[in-house]
Amino acid sequence: MFSIGDLVRFEIETDDGFTERHYAIVDQFRKRDGSFYRRTPTKPFATFLEPEHTHTQVLPLSHLTPAVDDFEITDDRTVINKDAGPWIDYTYKCLRCAAYTYKAADIMAIHKQSNQRVRLCNGCWKPYEPALLGHQALLYQRDCKTTILELRAAPELLTGPADTSLYGRADADTYREWADTFPWLVPAPAAELYKKWKEQRASAAA
Numbered sequence: 001m002f003s004i005g006d007l008v009r010f011e012i013e014t015d016d017g018f019t020e021r022h023y024a025i026v027d028q029f030r031k032r033d034g035s036f037y038r039r040t041p042t043k044p045f046a047t048f049l050e051p052e053h054t055h056t057q058v059l060p061l062s063h064l065t066p067a068v069d070d071f072e073i074t075d076d077r078t079v080i081n082k083d084a085g086p087w088i089d090y091t092y093k094c095l096r097c098a099a100y101t102y103k104a105a106d107i108m109a110i111h112k113q114s115n116q117r118v119r120l121c122n123g124c125w126k127p128y129e130p131a132l133l134g135h136q137a138l139l140y141q142r143d144c145k146t147t148i149l150e151l152r153a154a155p156e157l158l159t160g161p162a163d164t165s166l167y168g169r170a171d172a173d174t175y176r177e178w179a180d181t182f183p184w185l186v187p188a189p190a191a192e193l194y195k196k197w198k199e200q201r202a203s204a205a206a
Contacts, residue, residue, distance in 0.1 A: 002026050002047065007067040007131055010049070010059055018145065020138055021113075023067050023131035024049035024057070034058050052135055071130040072110040080108045080119055094121035111137055114184045137184070144185055147178055155190035159197040 002008060006026045011019055029037055029044035037044065047064070049057045074080065084090045092105045095118055105119035109130045114137035118129065141148075151157055158179055160172030179186045179194055186194065 002044075002061055002064065002066075004028065005127075007128060008047075008049070008064040009067045009070055009134070010051075010057065010064055012054060016145065016149070018141065018148075020054070020141070021070070021134060022051040022054055022138070023134045024051040025128065026064075030058050053138060067130060067134070070112055070134060072112060073107065073130065075107045077104075080105050092119045094124055095119055096124040097121060109133060113137060114140070114182075140182060141185060144178070144182060147175070148185055148187060151175070151179075151190040152187045155187065155193045158186075158190050158194040 004026055007023060008026060009021055009023050011021055013019055026047050027050060028048045029041050030046040030048055031037060032045045034046070044061065046058055046060045049059060051057065081091050084092050092108075094101075094103045094105050097103055103121045103123075106122045107125050108117060108119045110117040111130070111133040114133075116133045116136050118133055120129065157172060158175050160175075161170060162173055163170035176194070179190070183191070
């Protein structure tokens, strides 16, 4: 059961075969025919949503997922400051106000699918903050559609020979660099082939 103000996720299948994850706040409930409830509903059927990166939606509640399922949120300073180096006094600063106050981050959100993360102080943290990470992952997906489609059609592009010249750069090098940067966007067959290729390379070098 969802409530007004809840952050939810829904998915859209695009014409070019992509599944997009969108996030929005439950704004109001609707009846099965899309009309409004005159009183507070006890068992609402659908909700009206205004997502940032697609048109407004009226969706059955059964099509929604609690957004919290897609994120890890922690206020554990040990976890937040893991890998923080001496150049920042071993403490990550708030992403929003660090340039002005150098306040330490109090809370961190991680988008599980993409591993995108944000660290903020309590003053800058907003309930909608996790959705912004999800939107960032969505925009990366949209920007990389051409590469994803190419690897869907030809996974072997990831395992082509490297350019061993001093200044050259093979197409395969570019694909591998992209795959290492956006591993969650690599199509499954290409990802499996690339994994085996790296294992073979590691065995040969051992």
